[in-house]
Amino acid sequence: NAGVTQTPKFRILKIGQSMTLQCTQDMNHNYMYWYRQDPGMGLKLIYYSVGAGITDKGEVPNGYNVSRSTTEDFPLRLELAAPSQTSVYFCASSAQGAYNEQFFGPGTRLTVL
């Protein structure tokens, strides 16, 4: 039981490049989330999903896209990377959304130069 896994762990992008951050969970959770965390700050919600085929915007969705074709996978796509997207990205999953524990992946550290 691996929990929530994320790849890659680190990535450096040039301005204007695109990439996909992968997230997979093996706990059969319906709820999945993408957050970003800037230095010294709390987590901000980018996108979330309440089940396969259903996604919705969080607080800071601009510049990102998501899809949820299966219960297990919730990839985050960055199009036209900008320096403002330099951050640590965490994926999380939960059985009952905001009512119980969210399990986090180890994070992806992204730098855009």
Added chain:
Amino acid sequence: RKEVEQDPGPFNVPEGATVAFNCTYSNSASQSFFWYRQDCRKEPKLLMSVYSSGNEDGRFTAQLNRASQYISLLIRDSKLSDSATYLCVVNREGAQKLVFGQGTRLTINP
């Protein structure tokens, strides 16, 4: 006003001391409250949920004050391993979303 506000610290306390953090939230309709712990360069992990009646887990005690809209975390007999950032977390819009405070950084000194 931020939805969830915490004193960022840092708090530096000697080993064995008792330390307390407060967190205020703005949405009176919030129903789920948590404390998460985040070690340096790691992912957040649930420390404890916060219940209306208050709850205790070993050296850790969490309290909820709905009237004043704040949550507290008390750590007794602090250990070096308690050094971390503590995130106050509250639900927004029912069952779907959580809001994270910016965290309170705690360092326990030998």
